[in-house]
Structure formats: C-alpha cells, structure tokens
Amino acid sequence: MMKKILSLFWTFFKIGAFTFGGGYAMIALLENEFVEKKKWITKNEFLDMVAIAESTPGPVAVNSATYIGYKTAGFKGAAVSTLAVCIPSFAVIFCISLFFEQFLKLTYVSYAFRGIQVCVIYLILSAGLKMLKNIKKTAFNIVILLSVIAAMVSCSVFSVSISSVCYILICGVLGTAAFFLKKLKKGCD
C-alpha cells in the first residue's frame, strides 16, 4: 500500500511539473501511465474518469488526480495524488510572484509584455473557437451561446456588471427546463 501511495505521489508530481497548456495534454499521459504501464485501473474506468473530470467543475488535472488516487488507494491515495499534482505549480508560481513586479519594470520586458498581452487575447479566442467547434450545433446550444456572448459584451459596453455565476446558473436551469419540457412533450404524444 505504502509503495502504491509513493508511486502515486511521484507520478502525479511529474504530471503536475510537465504538463503545459491545460488538462487535455495530460489525458494521454495518464492513460499511458495508469492503464497501460501500471494496470491500476481498467480502460473503462479510465473513460468514466475522463467523462467525470470534464463535466465536474475544477481543473482536469486535479479531478483526475483525485479520482485515480481514490480508485488505487482510497482516501489517502486521493489526498496524496491531489497534493502532488499541485505542488509543482505552487512552487514555480510562488517563486515567480516574488520578483514578477520588479521583472516587469525592465524596459525590454515591458515592451515584450505589450506584445504578449495581445497574444493572450489570441490564446483565449482560439481556445473558445476550438470548444465552439466541438460543441453540438443544436438550436438550444446556439441560442444559449449567442445570448451569453451578446449579454456579456453589452454589459461591458454599458458598464453594467453581472457575475459569471449568474450566467452559469441561469443556463444550467434553462438546460434542465429544456430537458423536462422535451420529456413532457414526449409524454403527451
């Protein structure tokens, strides 16, 4: 058991330290490590995990660490894996935070960051477009998507602030309502 926990710690530490650019890059890495090499979880369990990690809130890396940790070694496994996956980010970012402000004061760095800020817009936009491509183009999805964009952009233009929490909850409730309406309609036919 102890050996398994140590191995969980080390594997998730590596995953936390070497996955750049978000959770999806690490799914393949996790599968290779836990399904093919160690055989601690089955292919089906892994697919379940991906579905769960993607539909529950929070980073995919943390969700899968907790899930795989629990499946392999219970609560202790879950706690150790989650901690291990967070430590590298925490350490790196904490160090950066100590000198970031001074760093930005250097002339060339400040020039560079003017360009980088433009890149951030590009990165967010291209991430959004990629997700847009993968979403099913049903009438419901398109209406929700366009209304959210229209609402958020106009709120910003008119300097009104509505929390993102509201959008998420309202759309969730609309999704639930649409589902039950459909069911009701089927019942009537």
Place this chain on the structure above:
Amino acid sequence: MIYIKLFFSFLMIGALSFGGGYGMVSLVQETVLSNGWLSESEFMNFIAVSESTPGPLAINMATFIGSTQGGILGSLFATTGVVLPSFIIILLISAVLKNLLKYSAVNAFLSGVRPCVVGMILATASVMALSSLLGFVDLNTAAEPDIESVIIFAALWCIHIIFKKVKKKTPSPILMIILSAALGIIFGTV
C-alpha cells in the same frame, strides 16, 4: 481578514469553473478586478505567465494572487480554496454517487452550462479585444485603436492559419507568446 477572503473567493472559482482551462477566465477576471487584486493589464500578463509555466491556470492564478496579497500563507489559503471543491466532488462521485452522471437531471443542467461556458470564453476574448486593440472601453469614452497591437494580433492569426493549413494543428501557445514578445520588443525599440 484577507486569508478568509482569498479562501472563499477561490473556493467559489473552484466550484464553478466548468470546462477546464479558460472555462473560469471570466469568473477569475471579475473576482480579481472587483477586489482590486490585479489591474486588467496585470491580469493579462499573468495569463501569459501561467501559459508558459506548468500546471492548471486555476491553481497558478490562486497561488499568484494569494502570494501577492497575503504572502505564503495567502497563497496556501487561495490554492487550497480552489482545489477543495474538485477534491470533494470527485471523492463523493467515486465513493458514493457512482452514477451521478447517469442522472438525467444532472446531465440536463450540464447541457445548459456547456454552451454557456463557450459563450463566456468568446465574450471575454471579445471584450479584451475591444479594449486592448480598439481602445474601446465603454460608451462614455471614444475608441482609440492601438495600431501596433492590431498588427501583432493580425500577425498571430496569420501564423495560426498557416500552421493549420500546413501542419494540420494549432501552433503551441508558448511559440505564440515568444513571437508576440519579439514583436512587442521590435515595436517598442523602433
């Protein structure tokens, strides 16, 4: 108390960030701006730092804000806050609610959240583009387009399109950050 505020702000972000990666970008943005923890431009700088370092954006953001607002303890509180909801929800699912995702009501709720998150990401990018590229903040101020930024943005999209045509995949974020930094330095010195 700053520690408690950091903990609960990031707990909320952790509990509501669906869709991974940039799913939480608008929520984090409004949290840090409304608390005065970062300015809009500092927020964008930090997204770039987070993309160039390993680990999920949510954890990086929590650690950074925590550290700048409350030192090491602050970053521990914020990071714990952002991770806790995932940890608890996944534990519940794997131990007790094995079939949570098989309940149709849960799926119905998520079917509304999914397009919403995509819309939120696209809207955030559009608002940032309006203010940083076109200098358009709200109706009370006149737009002042920033030509250099527009050129950098256009250049990045050209590279994106070329990469997709030739290599059939999108260019890596780090490559694009390095390129935009180089362009920023060129425009700054010339």
